[in-house]
Amino acid sequence: MAKLKRTIRDTQQDAIAQLKKSIKPRxxxxxxxxxxxxxxxxxxxxxxxVLFIIIIAIFAPVLAPPAPNKDPMEIPQDYQLPxxxxxxxxxxxxxxxxxxxxxxxxxxxxxSIVISLYIVFVAIVIGLVLxxxxxxxxxxxxxxxxxxxxxFLSIPGLIxxxxxCAVLTxxxxxxxxxxxxxxxxxxxxxxxxxxxxxxxxxxVEAARAVGAKRSRILFRHIVPNTLSPIIVNATLDIGSVVxxxxxxxxxxxxxPVGYAEWGKMVSDGQQFxxxxxxxxxxxxxxxxxxxxxxxxxxxxxxxxxxxxxGLRDILDPRLRR
Amino acid sequence: xxxxxxxPVLRLRTFVxxxxxxxxxVLLGVSLFVFALTRIAGDPAAAYITEKMGPQQIAIIxxxxxxxxxxxxxxxxxxxxxxHGNWGYSKVDGVPVTTAIANHFPATFELTLVSMVIAVVIxxxxxxxxxxxxxxxxxxSTRMVALAGVALPIFVLxxxxxxxxxxxxxxxxxxxxxxxxxxxxxxxxxxxxSNGTTSPTGYLLLDTIFHNDWTRFIDALQHIILPAITLxxxxxxxxxxxxxxxxxxxxxxxxxxxxxxxxxxxRVVIKKHARRNALIPTTTVVGLSFGGLLGGAVLTESxxxxxxxxRWSAQSTLTNDxxxxxxxxxxxxxxxxxxxxxVDIMYAYLDPRVRLE
Numbered sequence: 001m002a003k004l005k006r007t008i009r010d011t012q013q014d015a016i017a018q019l020k021k022s023i024k025p026r027x028x029x030x031x032x033x034x035x036x037x038x039x040x041x042x043x044x045x046x047x048x049x050v051l052f053i054i055i056i057a058i059f060a061p062v063l064a065p066p067a068p069n070k071d072p073m074e075i076p077q078d079y080q081l082p083x084x085x086x087x088x089x090x091x092x093x094x095x096x097x098x099x100x101x102x103x104x105x106x107x108x109x110x111x112s113i114v115i116s117l118y119i120v121f122v123a124i125v126i127g128l129v130l131x132x133x134x135x136x137x138x139x140x141x142x143x144x145x146x147x148x149x150x151x152f153l154s155i156p157g158l159i160x161x162x163x164x165c166a167v168l169t170x171x172x173x174x175x176x177x178x179x180x181x182x183x184x185x186x187x188x189x190x191x192x193x194x195x196x197x198x199x200x201x202x203x204v205e206a207a208r209a210v211g212a213k214r215s216r217i218l219f220r221h222i223v224p225n226t227l228s229p230i231i232v233n234a235t236l237d238i239g240s241v242v243x244x245x246x247x248x249x250x251x252x253x254x255x256p257v258g259y260a261e262w263g264k265m266v267s268d269g270q271q272f273x274x275x276x277x278x279x280x281x282x283x284x285x286x287x288x289x290x291x292x293x294x295x296x297x298x299x300x301x302x303x304x305x306x307x308x309x310g311l312r313d314i315l316d317p318r319l320r321r
Numbered sequence: 322x323x324x325x326x327x328x329p330v331l332r333l334r335t336f337v338x339x340x341x342x343x344x345x346x347v348l349l350g351v352s353l354f355v356f357a358l359t360r361i362a363g364d365p366a367a368a369y370i371t372e373k374m375g376p377q378q379i380a381i382i383x384x385x386x387x388x389x390x391x392x393x394x395x396x397x398x399x400x401x402x403x404x405h406g407n408w409g410y411s412k413v414d415g416v417p418v419t420t421a422i423a424n425h426f427p428a429t430f431e432l433t434l435v436s437m438v439i440a441v442v443i444x445x446x447x448x449x450x451x452x453x454x455x456x457x458x459x460x461x462s463t464r465m466v467a468l469a470g471v472a473l474p475i476f477v478l479x480x481x482x483x484x485x486x487x488x489x490x491x492x493x494x495x496x497x498x499x500x501x502x503x504x505x506x507x508x509x510x511x512x513x514x515s516n517g518t519t520s521p522t523g524y525l526l527l528d529t530i531f532h533n534d535w536t537r538f539i540d541a542l543q544h545i546i547l548p549a550i551t552l553x554x555x556x557x558x559x560x561x562x563x564x565x566x567x568x569x570x571x572x573x574x575x576x577x578x579x580x581x582x583x584x585x586x587x588r589v590v591i592k593k594h595a596r597r598n599a600l601i602p603t604t605t606v607v608g609l610s611f612g613g614l615l616g617g618a619v620l621t622e623s624x625x626x627x628x629x630x631x632r633w634s635a636q637s638t639l640t641n642d643x644x645x646x647x648x649x650x651x652x653x654x655x656x657x658x659x660x661x662x663x664v665d666i667m668y669a670y671l672d673p674r675v676r677l678e
Binding site: 042147148150151152154155156157158159160162163164165166167239243246247250251252253263266267270273274285287290294297298301302305306309 | 346347348350351354355358359361464468469471472473474475476477480481483484488495613615616617619620623634635637638639641646649650653654657658
């Protein structure tokens with residue numbers, strides 16, 4: 001019995017030692033990555049900006065509690081002329097139809113995060129599958145898929161998105177669909193290029209030699225190794241998606257008036273641009289109606305751009321050491 | 322095909338011909354995609370119908386444009402029309418789409434060109450300075466500006482420009498491409514009202530020069546400054562980044578060290594030796610950002626009420642003007658793809674190491 005106990009203990013210790021051994025280099029890598037991130041001031045600023053946006057998105061119900069039994073994405077309005085920042089109950093003032101700007105920018109963070117993550121994720125999945133198939137199987141399949149990609153890449157993104165939006169009804173979901181159509185082709189290209197180089201590696205040949213199925217080789221051995229450039233690109237794209245989505249809703253596609261979306265808030269605020277409003281006997285030019293949502297778009301995009309730049313330096317082994 | 326390995330001119334010609342031939346399937350694909358989009362939603366006949374038409378005329382139109390035919394046949398007839406210059410009728414402008422494109426094109430091209438010049442001059446200067454003074458305060462602030470340039474939405478930047486320079490300071494006109502209330506309405510120039518013969522190009526800046534009309538030239542120039550700067554901002558950012566990167570790369574090469582060790586002044590080394598070669602990758606980016614400018618023009622023109630293709634296309638998409646949507650999507654695809662082709666050719670011309678294949 002004692003012998004058995006000892007054996008069990010030994011195996012346990014062995015397993016732990018094994019685990020430690022396998023985790024150790026990974027931990028070291030992670031720590032090194034964090035060290036590199038800390039060293040880069042710009043990447044740190046980016047992380048802070050991104051965290052700021054994520055925190056206000058998560059704590060939106062606490063920061064700006066919505067009225068009960070109402071869609072929280074709809075900004076509460078008092079149907080009066082814009083009031084300047086600091087007016088009772090409105091830190092950032094009010095905008096079109098007396099919509100509270102503070103409430104709008106807080107909940108707008110949710111809109112931006114949801115649409116950008118969703119669009120980039122779906123675009124990556126489509127690009128990954130098509131690009132991997134094109135790169136791995138080659139031949140006619142490659143030719144066909146890449147020509148289709150070329151077609152989508154030959155129209156500037158915003159204009160393609162506009163054309164798609166034009167035929168659909170004006171909702172946020174359709175803007176997202178249009179942006180997915182715009183965003184997958186670059187990923188298909190990146191993945192195809194990666195697959196073309198990776199499939200020449202000896203470990204792929206080894207997998208083939210032991211008789212692995214082609215689909216298994218492709219999705220277990222090749223695709224995971226294409227992820228690093230995709231992650232960098234995706235981080236940068238999260239910012240760009242928000243820019244283009246905001247641009248589309250500025251033009252007039254996207255959510256209706258009063259919805260918590262930054263681009264829409266800027267365009268709603270524009271009609272007071274050269275106007276004057278009176279509040280407690282003082283004349284104001286309502287700059288706040290477009291400055292605050294604009295500032296939040298800037299923080300969001302800048303944060304993800306800085307983070308993406310930093311990630312590129314960290315993840316690219318050639319730039320690391 | 323022919324063996325043209327020896328002759329660079331012949332090689333360039335085969336390359337250009339091959340690339341132009343490759344354009345055909347791409348543009349066919351674009352047209353097929355957009356055609357499919359317009360058939361998914363809406364009545365295709367609406368593209369050809371004006372308000373004055375009665376039901377009988379509409380039936381005639383439907384017959385005339387084969388809109389009762391099966392979809393593939395419709396595509397064939399539509400494509401046939403496009404090839405023969407019949408692009409449909411623009412509801413927004415009340416003229417045929419081809420006329421609308423011809424009317425709006427000069428304004429957009431002028432705006433894009435001016436902002437391109439601004440972007441190239443500022444971007445290359447900033448990129449060079451940033452690379453030469455690497456890791457100094459100048460470099461850091463330049464890089465911050467470059468990063469901010471990509472992160473600021475173009476419509477917010479436009480609003481900031483209008484707010485500061487028009488609304489607060491009153492230095493520049495707030496929107497439009499000319500002073501419609503002062504100069505043009507009350508005292509309209511004869512050359513502007515009549516078309517064709519006296520307005521030779523349709524480009525406001527050029528026409529005013531041709532007519533020796535300096536008051537209106539300055540007016541047009543004042544109107545173009547704000548939208549051009551707004552449009553150029555993101556290109557400035559991209560060009561600065563690429564210029565800095567390629568400058569840093571070139572400065573480490575042996576021939577630059579040789580130039581230095583020959584005792585050449587640093588100014589000459591940077592200007593004549595390093596910058597010339599660092600410009601090659603920048604050229605590519607300049608060409609590629611042309612497509613970005615076309616997209617950005619939609620927003621910039623909407624903010625500044627600029628009478629170009631961008632604002633027209635935004636208006637057409639918002640009013641479901643199918644013929645116009647098809648028209649501008651096709652025309653932007655053509656411009657974009659041609660710009661890319663020109664970039665490739667220039668790249669091969671500037672860098673003899675690149676082989677055309």
